[in-house]
Amino acid sequence: MNVQPQATAAAKSPRNGSRLRTNALALAGAFAVIALPLLSGNGYIIQVASLAAIGAIMAVSLGILYGHSGQLSFAHAAFYGVGAYTAVVLHTQHGVNFIVSLFAGAALSGLVAFVVGLPTLRLRGNYLAIATMALQLGISEVFVNAKITGGSVGILGIVRPTIAGFSFESPFAYYVLLALAAVLVFMLAHYIVHSRAGRGLAAIREDETAAGVIGVDVIWYKVSIFTITAMIAGLAGGLFAYQLEYVSPESFNLDWSIAVLSMVIIGGKRSAIGAVVGAVIVTIVTQLLFSVGDLQFLVYGVWIIVIMLFLPEGLVSIWGMVRRGATSEVGL
Amino acid sequence: MALSMPASGDPKSDDKPLLSVAGLTKLFGGVAAVDRVSFDLPAGKLIGLIGPNGSGKSTTINLISGLHRPTSGAVHYRGRNIGNLPPHRIARLGIVRTFQLLRLFGDLSAFENVLIGAHLRGRHGFAAACGGPLVTGAEERRLHELAGNALEFVGLGGRAQIKAKLLTSGEGRLLELARALVAEPELILLDEPAAGLNTAETTILAEKLLSLVDGGKTLLLVDHHMSLVMNVASSIIVLVGGRVLTIGAPGEVQVDARVIESYLGSGEVYRRRRVKHEGAREL
Structure with missing residues (x-):
């Protein structure tokens, strides 16, 4: 959050101009980053870029919950899984409209979060972390054992959808859909963080007691943001199922929750851009380390420790340091 | 008087x-x-x-x-x-209050602290937030103005962009007052x-x-x-x-x-x- 008082905005119009330029540059940069994998025309690169886009949606979602609101959840993979299975069962198995199925998955994830969050978030401290850990492990068991999820085998035979007559069957076309969803979620996160409600969440992160006496309904706000971010995770899960064209329980276990958390911490937990940067880096490194198997979790662990020790605000804080350094050189 | x-x-x-x-x-x-x-x-x-x-x-x-x-x-x-x-x-x-032991939002700027204090002067919730500036712009401008005025009232107008935890304890007290007053x-x-x-x-x-x-x-x-x-x-x-x-x-x-x-x-x-x-x- 970096808000300028509007009353003095007129006096700072040169600064507004430079902000406009920064925004335009950022937009162009984002467009280039999104377009680059398409230009490569390489199926493997598109696959990795698609996973990065999904990871970005997840990381932005967890970033609002953990980084901005101060509520740690280990169940993001569970919500992702609920969204994925719901979308597949509805669309692929029962022929429900793709978009409707996707949002039904998001809604069901939100419902689970709401039911778990309501009793848990009345308490202060790390109860949410503990409760969501239990929820994650429990839901993982359901995914492995339930009939509707196809048990440990999962569900095969998923075909990418056709929306409004346009086929997204090609991974290239589907990647465009994913990138679009990521951009929308990014904007949503930006709007929420910089809104009255978002400031209420920041107040809760900083001091729940002070937030309460200012008039913020602390419990309702915590339950709301937990539900909203779980819905976003559910949406990401549905999108993921059709990217991979196959769902199975190991995509939705605690490892993925922790991987998303590592994206948030590595990129920068207070910044949506940081979450995206973290998602891209973790996705690429995960691919590079694919051959070493579970050893990759050791790499995450070391990364997270190093970042927390030396860059507590994540990799994006380097940008701020560089800029400050530059101004102090040029300026006074 | x-x-x-x-x-x-x-x-x-x-x-x-x-x-x-x-x-x-x-x-x-x-x-x-x-x-x-x-x-x-x-x-x-x-x-x-x-x-x-x-x-x-x-x-x-x-x-x-x-x-x-x-x-x-x-x-x-x-x-x-x-x-x-x-x-x-x-x-x-x-009814609003201040605290004997300061309870400021330390990582946020003085201005943001007061802006959060203006919570009760606004109405927009999560749904409106999702609509972005098109929906929330007018209310946001009003809240920013109220916050600016409250900071001026306690004499912290020049410290608006300083993080609350970096203020002196005297300034912190005044900031708590501003954060309470902005709620009217x-x-x-x-x-x-x-x-x-x-x-x-x-x-x-x-x-x-x-x-x-x-x-x-x-x-x-x-x-x-x-x-x-x-x-x-x-x-x-x-x-x-x-x-x-x-x-x-x-x-x-x-x-x-x-x-x-x-x-x-x-x-x-x-x-x-x-x-x-x-x-x-x-x-």
Whole structure:
């Protein structure tokens, strides 16, 4: 959050101009980053870029919950899984409209979060972390054992959808859909963080007691943001199922929750851009380390420790340091 | 201005107190921190609440603002019992407070702290937020303006972009005041707002508080040292050991032998402190 008082905005119009330029540059940069994998025309690169886009949606979602609101959840993979299975069962198995199925998955994830969050978030401290850990492990068991999820085998035979007559069957076309969803979620996160409600969440992160006496309904706000971010995770899960064209329980276990958390911490937990940067880096490194198997979790662990020790605000804080350094050189 | 009014006060405001505390009791593990406390806060007045350490001043404020639930007794605000409401509901009714130990949002700027304080002046929730500036723009501009004004009022306009945790303790107190005032409350509970302020800052604070009373606000001012409260309060409640010892005008309370005895331990200490305070003022 970096808000300028509007009353003095007129006096700072040169600064507004430079902000406009920064925004335009950022937009162009984002467009280039999104377009680059398409230009490569390489199926493997598109696959990795698609996973990065999904990871970005997840990381932005967890970033609002953990980084901005101060509520740690280990169940993001569970919500992702609920969204994925719901979308597949509805669309692929029962022929429900793709978009409707996707949002039904998001809604069901939100419902689970709401039911778990309501009793848990009345308490202060790390109860949410503990409760969501239990929820994650429990839901993982359901995914492995339930009939509707196809048990440990999962569900095969998923075909990418056709929306409004346009086929997204090609991974290239589907990647465009994913990138679009990521951009929308990014904007949503930006709007929420910089809104009255978002400031209420920041107040809760900083001091729940002070937030309460200012008039913020602390419990309702915590339950709301937990539900909203779980819905976003559910949406990401549905999108993921059709990217991979196959769902199975190991995509939705605690490892993925922790991987998303590592994206948030590595990129920068207070910044949506940081979450995206973290998602891209973790996705690429995960691919590079694919051959070493579970050893990759050791790499995450070391990364997270190093970042927390030396860059507590994540990799994006380097940008701020560089800029400050530059101004102090040029300026006074 | 309250001080220029006749000593008898305005009978109309005495009829219907804004806040009425009756038999308020709070037990912590069997020990009564607040013990059958009763008093009224007339609208538009600044009332002092004094007492030695551990006399129940902060607990009383915590009970009124909803941070503690009373063991027994009632707090009526505009005729409504608010004793069991959560803090945010009480704030919504028009009661805000500051804290003795500063509770600022340390990682956020002074401006953002006050902007969050303006929470109750806005309406937009999560759904509106998702619509972005097109939906929330007008309200956001209004809240930004209110926050800017409140910062100016306490004299922190030039410190708007400084992180709250980097402010001096005096500035922090003023920021807490601004964060409370921006909500436009009717009743403001101030828990030792002068703690850590120097003499010049305390004088400015006193002026600000009196100007709030002029503007029709009702204030309950907790003060450990009597310096500030004696100058600005129209009436003073003295708590000792969780109970109301006496309620009276500053002049009466100041010379009350029981107050001097209980509150300060001995008259000797009181005289010494007074001399010290006056000496400091001359410097």
